[in-house]
Amino acid sequence: MRLTSKCLAAWGCGVVSTVLAAEADPQRIVIVADSRQASGWKAWLTNLYNESYLYFALATVLIIPIAGLAIGKLMDVLLVALGVDLKSRRLAEH
Amino acid sequence: MEWLYTNMPIAGVEIFWPGLIVLGLGVGVISGFFGMGGGWMVTPGLNILGFPMAFAIGTGIAQMSGPSLVSTLRHGRFGNVDYRLGVIMVLGTVCGFEAGAQTIMWLERIGRVDLYVRYAYLALLALIAWLVFTDIAKKRRKEQEALAAGRKLDALSTGIEWHKRLHRIQLPPVVHFKKAGIRCSAWLPIGVSFLTGWLAGVVGIGGGLIRMPALIYLVGCPTHVAVGTDLFEVAISGLYGAGTYSYKGRTELLAALIMAAGAAVGAQIGSIATKYVRGYGIRLLFGLAVLGCALSIIFKLIAAANPGVRTLFDTAATILILGLVVVLAGHILVQFIRGVREELAAKKSRLVETRS
Numbered sequence: 001m002r003l004t005s006k007c008l009a010a011w012g013c014g015v016v017s018t019v020l021a022a023e024a025d026p027q028r029i030v031i032v033a034d035s036r037q038a039s040g041w042k043a044w045l046t047n048l049y050n051e052s053y054l055y056f057a058l059a060t061v062l063i064i065p066i067a068g069l070a071i072g073k074l075m076d077v078l079l080v081a082l083g084v085d086l087k088s089r090r091l092a093e094h
Numbered sequence: 095m096e097w098l099y100t101n102m103p104i105a106g107v108e109i110f111w112p113g114l115i116v117l118g119l120g121v122g123v124i125s126g127f128f129g130m131g132g133g134w135m136v137t138p139g140l141n142i143l144g145f146p147m148a149f150a151i152g153t154g155i156a157q158m159s160g161p162s163l164v165s166t167l168r169h170g171r172f173g174n175v176d177y178r179l180g181v182i183m184v185l186g187t188v189c190g191f192e193a194g195a196q197t198i199m200w201l202e203r204i205g206r207v208d209l210y211v212r213y214a215y216l217a218l219l220a221l222i223a224w225l226v227f228t229d230i231a232k233k234r235r236k237e238q239e240a241l242a243a244g245r246k247l248d249a250l251s252t253g254i255e256w257h258k259r260l261h262r263i264q265l266p267p268v269v270h271f272k273k274a275g276i277r278c279s280a281w282l283p284i285g286v287s288f289l290t291g292w293l294a295g296v297v298g299i300g301g302g303l304i305r306m307p308a309l310i311y312l313v314g315c316p317t318h319v320a321v322g323t324d325l326f327e328v329a330i331s332g333l334y335g336a337g338t339y340s341y342k343g344r345t346e347l348l349a350a351l352i353m354a355a356g357a358a359v360g361a362q363i364g365s366i367a368t369k370y371v372r373g374y375g376i377r378l379l380f381g382l383a384v385l386g387c388a389l390s391i392i393f394k395l396i397a398a399a400n401p402g403v404r405t406l407f408d409t410a411a412t413i414l415i416l417g418l419v420v421v422l423a424g425h426i427l428v429q430f431i432r433g434v435r436e437e438l439a440a441k442k443s444r445l446v447e448t449r450s
Contacts (some may be wrong), residue, residue, distance in 0.1 A: 033104040046103040057340035068160020071358035
């Protein structure tokens with residue numbers, strides 16, 4: 001094949017692949033987490049993320065509030081032990 | 095020092111994890127004190143620590159749900175949460191937010207999104223700062239006039255009283271919001287929350303920054319009730335945000351968990367600190383926070399308009415926000431420690447008097 005034909009063929013392939021790439025829906029780009037170096041619960045979390053965003057979202061919505069509330073409760077116990085009144089404050093004012 | 099860095103498997107970055115705890119602690123203190131989610135502080139903070147922007151936003155919103163729940167429960171015990179008002183406002187906020195998102199889509203179609211949103215945000219922050227400082231100045235003037243007349247000003251008196259005019263619009267159904275101590279048409283909080291939701295949807299923030307002053311100046315809530323009720327809404331929107339960003343795969347759960355640990359501690363400190371600070375003290379600090387945020391937006395605008403100084407002003411904006419977090423959180427922590435000391439000393443002296 002002559003050089004010109006080869007160049008035209010390469011250019012044609014480039015154009016076609018660019019058009020195909022442009023047509024790809026960007027929302028369908030999936031991020032895959034690297035679980036190769038993760039172990040234990042980190043590996044479980046990463047694999048959950050890779051398998052299903054829905055289950056990952058459910059896990060997030062459950063884990064974070066529960067963790068926050070648990071730590072908040074620990075703070076409650078500590079502050080009550082110190083003697084801070086956690087049930088009332090002065091009369092409301094603006 | 096390798097142990098100070100941990101791998102975030104989803105975002106694919108190595109993060110300085112003590113920075114996450116400190117950021118969470120600072121943001122937790124501020125959000126528990128002012129009654130907002132703190133997205134405008136968390137996002138640049140996480141970006142600085144090394145998260146790509148999409149993950150910074152998603153992780154920041156996800157971590158918000160934990161400490162805001164803690165703060166809501168704490169403020170609820172103090173009698174600062176009007177749940178009825180909060181539920182009514184959530185409905186308006188969600189509709190308003192969606193309307194705001196549609197507005198953004200329209201602005202995007204006509205090619206004006208970046209410019210309009212930045213300037214709209216700046217104008218909004220300037221209005222809020224003006225409201226707060228004018229209110230404080232008017233209240234001070236009233237106190238001085240009362241002092242000159244030899245009387246004491248009513249504790250429930252305020253500077254700006256726009257809510258009184260709005261309360262006169264008695265469009266049915268008229269509702270009594272017990273904790274907030276106001277009686278008004280249900281359409282007032284619905285309208286206010288729709289407006290604040292629309293503004294939040296347009297400028298791309300959670301809404302606490304707008305909703306808290308709206309609750310004070312338009313609905314007429316006392317400051318502490320505005321803080322607590324706003325946190326109730328932030329908790330709900332935080333849960334929704336956590337779900338939607340995780341579903342889109344843009345949340346680093348490990349980082350959100352580490353931040354939430356610090357933020358839950360900070361939220362308790364911030365919420366309890368409101369016991370020891372007068373309502374107008376909270377408003378003044380809020381006004382300063384808004385001014386700092388506005389200044390950082392100005393820096394960002396200068397950076398966008400002048401490529402030659404972009405790095406300088408982008409860095410200045412980030413330093414300003416993080417500096418603001420440190421200074422505000424530090425000040426609130428000092429108020430908390432001082433207040434706890436005084437409370438324990440008062441308790442001790444009461445005990446001594448009882449025994450003697």
